[in-house]
Amino acid sequence: MSAHLEVDLGHAQATLVRLIDRAKQRAADPELFAGLVHACRYCGLLDASVAAHREARRLDPKVPTSVSNTLFLLGAHTRVLGEDTGDPYLKSLALVALGRNGEASKMLAAVEQTESRSSMARNMRSALRRTAEQNHDEALAVIRRLPVDRVTDDPFEQEMLKDAQRTL
Secondary structure, rough: HHHHHHHOOOHHHHHHHHHHHHHHOOOEEHHHHHHHHHHHHHOOOOOHHHHHHHHHHHHOOOOOOOOHHHHHHOHHHHHHOOOOOOOOHHHHHHHHHHHHHHHHHHHHHHHHHOOOOOHHHHHHHHHHHHHHHHHHHHHHHHHHOOOOOOOOOOOOHHHHHHHHHOOO
């Protein structure tokens, strides 16, 4: 959906307004509400993001949304585990937040065996696994190898890196 791209390009408020206007005419479009989940979160409207997810799923129980990111920001870590995120990193973060480091480590180790994603994603998972295993020196070494000056338009990725650097 173009809403995700527009939000990621820094047009969250304009996208939110556009999607709300469209929802008034197309209230039965689950994809539209899935886009609202993302736009609301980037505008800081976390409760509205969760409500948009509920409406999207009411309309189509299988429509994918990014509500797990919203739930994580709300501190609802157990609820993150119940969502199908498609990405074990967020579930692993939730497990660590819940003190379930062993589970997080196993999940991340399994992903590392088959990982073919970007170096940034692979390294972030590796650092989180080492953190879950209480190997903070190794995690710090992985973080230090990251291209800190790398320009990224993904606010979530930027926050992950900042949080990791602050933690370590």
